[in-house]
Amino acid sequence: MRLPVIPTPNQVVRKSSSDILPLFEFSNVVNSSLDLNFILSTVLLTVMGKMLVSKGLVMLRKEKGDFEVIAKKGLEQVSIGQRLQIERPLRTIAPVEKLMRKKMAWVDYFASLGQELIIPISSQRKVLGLIAIGSRLSQKQYTSGDKQLIQSLVNLSGAAIEKAVIIDQLKEVNRTLDHKYQELNTLFDLSKEFNIGLDVSKVVRLITFALLGQVGVHRYAICLRNGEDLQIIASKLEGEVNISTSLKALCDLRKAELIQDLLKQRKLREPAVALHQLGISALIPMHLQNQTKGLIMLGPRLRGGEYSPVDLEFLYSLGNLAIISIENARLFRDALEKQRLEDELKIAREIQQGLLPEKLPTIRGFEIAGINIPSFQVGGDYYDVIEHSESDYVVAIGDVSGKGTPAALLMAGVQAVLRTIAPLHLPLPIATGRMNDLICMNTHGGKFITFFWGNLETESRQFHYVNAGHNPPMLIRKDGSVEKLEKGGLILGIMKSIAPYEEGMCHIEPGDVLMMYTDGVSEAMNRDNVDFSEEALERVAKGARNSSAREIIATIRAALEVHTEGSPQSDDITMLVLKSV
Amino acid sequence: MSDFKIHHREGEGVNVLELKGYLDAHTAPDLENAFQQLLNEKRYRIVVNFKDLSYISSAGLGVFMAYIEDVRKNKGDIKLTNMTPKVYNVFDLLGFPILYEIYKDEKEAIGKFKDGKKQ
Structure with a gap:
């Protein structure tokens, strides 16, 4: 110098x-x-x-x-x-x-x-x-x-x-302003991008880049909260964060905090120590509508020095911006998923409706009426009437386990089997055994069908039936007495037939009503989760026994509506009523 | 929208990425892919030439942070060169000059890799 x-x-x-x-x-x-x-x-x-x-x-x-x-x-x-x-x-x-x-x-x-x-x-x-x-x-x-x-x-x-x-x-002020400008630019840059991309993983990656670039860290983790559920969705920590002990306790931070400040608080000391040991220096909660929806955990800044209050404020803004996008992305994904499910249910409903008979045959000396009201989720109820000859008919009702497309497809299988076996005129117990074996071969694990079917000979008024685990149909006599058609055997689809099915037989005399139904009727629930019950169904059906088959169904439907008081239908409702006139 | 291009060339065992245009949240994934590709091919001597880069955002800087550790762990480095004052200012503002080697000229950075090789 x-x-x-x-x-x-x-x-x-x-x-x-x-x-x-x-x-x-x-x-x-x-x-x-x-x-x-x-x-x-x-x-x-x-x-x-x-x-x-x-x-x-x-x-x-x-x-x-x-x-x-x-x-x-x-x-x-x-x-x-x-x-x-x-x-x-x-x-x-x-x-x-x-x-x-x-x-x-x-x-x-x-x-x-x-x-x-x-x-x-x-x-x-x-x-x-x-x-x-x-x-x-x-x-x-x-x-x-x-x-x-x-x-x-x-x-x-x-x-x-x-x-x-x-x-x-002035230089210092300029630099601070430059820094602020840069922070705003970062937020702007991200928000622009977030409006386009609606994919959680992409949003998280961009947030990570912005964090790494703006504050200069190597160690970080991002945790999202959905209700009480916490999930680490990105982590570059040397070790694992203990979600239940550490994070739950720290989720209610109202603002971004330094770990060293949390260590001084008696209540938060313990969880903070665990994070501190993982090399975390700062915690930034992500808030949306006053709720913590996530937490950003950051290691030390590589260029040294603690996070300043200005840094924390920026990180808090960044976190809140991110969580809006993450939440939007999540809602979008949920909406897509819901749409997909609805499309699937629509398909299931179409399959089911396509399987039900469009029009029931006219049977001399008898009235027959059926109804199927699918629930929102679409169960697997099914009924059918097959005409062998003018005096020989098969009636069937069944309920496939499960809901949605799988149930609808299984039901289609049942229909195919029934329509193949019925024309063979085999005795009902043998035919039922064959049906069971065929269904067993084609179903895998946990799928089954409760099934009732019968053969009506109109001239003799004889009705032979097999009940494979289905809600016993009620045969309501003209005098008001009720018989339940229970004979049969195991439900279909559980295991290959070992013991033969038993056959029941009754006569259906003029004025008698055979009322077949699925559990969606007897178990229809009201707001307090109370079933309609088999007793109530019997009472209503008995009271209406002198009406036509169609009217009996209408009366039961009306009684169901009174019982459920408009609460959503949880299962398909199916009834098939055969009345001798 | 924003335009961003990466040109990759290799010489003397050093991989040079030339960046052109705008590097922001929108284009950051492109750079990420380029780095990922180099890492997949076990190329760890990387020089990034900023000559034609007109803008860089924090998300762009973040990509460098996301890869530097892996590269250095494999005894390589990401060296930065030919920044315009505007781009350098962003690096400087966010404290990057102490984390990265920044050179005026690409040859100088490549030279540093070669010096390291001799030792």
């Missing part, structure tokens, strides 16, 4: 005009620079060089009474950036020894460093900082002339220092 030549004190005292030139040069050097460190170093070195001193330092006044070391020479124990509280800074140059007598606590610092003289740096009566220097190598005391020279040198640089301080502050 080029140092200006400064006249000795005696020369200054003589006020020779030629001696003032080096002072001008010094003034020019410091005033033509905007680099604060350069100016301060120059001032310090010039003073030290002029006085032949080997130790000295410069401090600048930061906020209030805080002074910070900016430059130092020959003082190894002092570090740049060190701070000192000075309550009432000096306005004039003063020896440390004199200040010690005034018992000002901060003076000890300078005394301990062997500093002898303290010179305030000021501009327009404002104290900007100070310079301290140690003893002269010549061991001579500082004369009043020396002090005057030193103070003039420092005064000459006051304006330059002030200007440079302001420029530094």
